[in-house]
Amino acid sequence: MQDIYRFLEDFKIKYERFDHPAVFTFEQANRLVPDLQAARTKNVFVRDKKGGNHFMIMVGDGRRIDLAALSHQLGVKRLGLASPERLLQLLGVDPGSVSPLALINDEENRITLLLDKGLANESYFQCHPLVNTSTLLMAKAELLQFLDAAGHPPRWINIPFLAD
Secondary structure, three states: OOOHHHHHHHOOOOOEEEEOOOOOOHHHHHHHOOOOOOEOEEEEEEEOOOOOOEEEEEEEOOOOEOHHHHHHHHOOOOOEEOOHHHHHHHHOOOOOOOOHHHHHHOOOOOEEEEEEHHHOOOOEEEEOOOOOOEEEEEEHHHHHHHHHHOOOOOEEEOOOEOOO
């Protein structure tokens, strides 16, 4: 597994780091992570029915993804959450630490990053640096530079959501 901070340094990607207690839910993040004036996102790691296609989906905090509609939109059979074992194997992170930064560990490019177009106008993003005890504040340009350097340019699509 790669060292995220060395990778960021090697590619001259700027960020600010904020350490905090471990967070596993949005409620905990709202209490324990400083207000960073940046998009808080939900990052979901899914696989298709046979486990041949893997996707990381990045949407605004609190949005509920309609996986059935997204499966149809992508032309794949039944998307479902990937197991913690698969998450560790492919991204090198545990549940609660899913982040687009973990894509540096997908050296075989088996994961497609889907970014909701609703995030396109955001200027800054919050990302876990492979652990849920820190949050990095990154400008959108820096995050996109990271994703290009990691070989995972995002697909910007309209993610379907469940009604609230």
